Amino acid sequence: MCCTGLGFIAALYVLAGRWGFHRLGLAVNEEVDTNLVQELRLWIVLCGVLLASVGLLHRARRDARPGEARFDPPLIAALLGFLGYMAASIAWTPDPLFSLTKVADLALVGLMCVGFALAALRQPAPRVLDAFWGAVVVATGLLALTAVKQLLGGGGSARLAVMGGGPNILARLMGLLSIGALYFWYWRGQAWLWIPVAATGVVLALLTGSRGGSAAIVAGLTTCLVVGRVPLRRLLLLLLLAAAAITVVTLFSPLGEALSNSVQERFLRLTLNYETGAGGSVHNEGKVYLSGREILYARALQLGQDYPVAGAGLAAFPALRLGVYPHNLFLEVFCEGGVVGLLLLATVLATFVRSALLRRQGLDGATVGAAVLVLLGAQSSGDLYDSRALFLLMVMASATAAPGRKPAHEGPPLPHALPQPSFTGAV
Numbered sequence: 001m002c003c004t005g006l007g008f009i010a011a012l013y014v015l016a017g018r019w020g021f022h023r024l025g026l027a028v029n030e031e032v033d034t035n036l037v038q039e040l041r042l043w044i045v046l047c048g049v050l051l052a053s054v055g056l057l058h059r060a061r062r063d064a065r066p067g068e069a070r071f072d073p074p075l076i077a078a079l080l081g082f083l084g085y086m087a088a089s090i091a092w093t094p095d096p097l098f099s100l101t102k103v104a105d106l107a108l109v110g111l112m113c114v115g116f117a118l119a120a121l122r123q124p125a126p127r128v129l130d131a132f133w134g135a136v137v138v139a140t141g142l143l144a145l146t147a148v149k150q151l152l153g154g155g156g157s158a159r160l161a162v163m164g165g166g167p168n169i170l171a172r173l174m175g176l177l178s179i180g181a182l183y184f185w186y187w188r189g190q191a192w193l194w195i196p197v198a199a200t201g202v203v204l205a206l207l208t209g210s211r212g213g214s215a216a217i218v219a220g221l222t223t224c225l226v227v228g229r230v231p232l233r234r235l236l237l238l239l240l241l242a243a244a245a246i247t248v249v250t251l252f253s254p255l256g257e258a259l260s261n262s263v264q265e266r267f268l269r270l271t272l273n274y275e276t277g278a279g280g281s282v283h284n285e286g287k288v289y290l291s292g293r294e295i296l297y298a299r300a301l302q303l304g305q306d307y308p309v310a311g312a313g314l315a316a317f318p319a320l321r322l323g324v325y326p327h328n329l330f331l332e333v334f335c336e337g338g339v340v341g342l343l344l345l346a347t348v349l350a351t352f353v354r355s356a357l358l359r360r361q362g363l364d365g366a367t368v369g370a371a372v373l374v375l376l377g378a379q380s381s382g383d384l385y386d387s388r389a390l391f392l393l394m395v396m397a398s399a400t401a402a403p404g405r406k407p408a409h410e411g412p413p414l415p416h417a418l419p420q421p422s423f424t425g426a427v
Contacts (some may be wrong), residue, residue: 007131009094093313171213183366189408220373228365298325311338359401
């Protein structure tokens with residue numbers, strides 16, 4: 001029950017974001033007022049803190065056993081140092097009252113990461129991961145069905161998006177669906193089921209037209225396979241079945257035409273063959289169309305150069321009316337936290353890499369791949385809180401890296417030999 005609850009809460013935290021039921025009636029680009037009480041994330045984090053008390057109770061009652069989740073003090077310390085510094089930068093931000101909302105965001109990120117690490121104590125690592133990825137696949141699978149229904153019904157905008165979220169958000173969620181499907185394929189087999197599900201996630205991500213999200217998915221899937229050390233035979237089977245599934249969808253389903261149009265418009269014309277007039281620009285000089293992000297990038301870089309050491313302060317970018325956020329995690333940290341913030345963020349990433357190398361024998365490829373997906377996706381979409389899944393997935397991957405679990409291609413573990421009676425000394 002504890003493993004299932006913890007996995008379910010972690011999945012909701014990753015997927016829900018700032019979503020609340022008050023968003024259901026909104027259009028894709030319609031503004032919505034932030035109300036922490038009406039959003040799911042506050043209650044999700046509180047449930048995580050409650051489960052953390054259960055983890056502490058388990059830790060006090062007995063010692064750790066093989067195969068159970070473990071606490072990673074260096075990673076937690078590095079993460080809290082980074083989040084604490086960014087929250088403390090409210091002291092020199094242009095508008096402290098405006099920045100309070102972002103302080104609350106960072107507090108929720110820290111509470112959830114520490115809460116998960118404590119709640120997972122003395123819990124079987126495979127069960128925690130099974131519960132998390134099971135909830136992710138079910139939730140994103142339902143979103144995928146909603147998206148397909150929307151496409152077949154002819155509704156929605158030119159770029160695929162559902163339930164009041166944007167196309168980039170849906171692309172990231174479909175990437176998690178694909179990686180979650182590979183998780184169950186890697187550990188349980190059933191290629192006939194999970195590989196088509198993974199391919200469906202990739203197809204729907206392409207239909208969103210999110211170029212950054214699609215590139216992040218490719219990197220996440222590649223990381224998943226590399227970290228999992230998938231044998232060549234299984235890798236060839238994966239590629240064959242995935243290619244067959246995508247070919248069937250493209251040629252024999254109503255989604256084929258929409259997929260072709262999305263690839264030609266978003267991935268070919270606006271990326272490789274961006275000519276005069278594309279994207280509403282007259283003088284583009286053959287540059288790649290970035291949906292106006294190049295302006296935000298330039299503003300964030302200039303703000304960081306104006307305050308290079310400690311940054312301009314938390315939420316300074318929107319407070320100075322430069323934009324909602326820079327659409328790049330590193331630029332956001334640089335312009336608001338300066339070089340100090342970047343060094344602290346780099347410390348978090350380096351600490352995770354160190355932990356991953358030390359615990360590589362039990363490291364789950366899907367969880368690491370999902371972290372890579374979120375990290376790369378954060379370079380073109382979302383703000384610091386939208387990268388919350390990156391920090392939780394790093395904590396999860398490190399905590400659940402318990403050796404001894406065997407993937408499907410190695411078969412179930414051999415049963416232990418029964419002890420034989422000793423007849424030494426018998427007459």
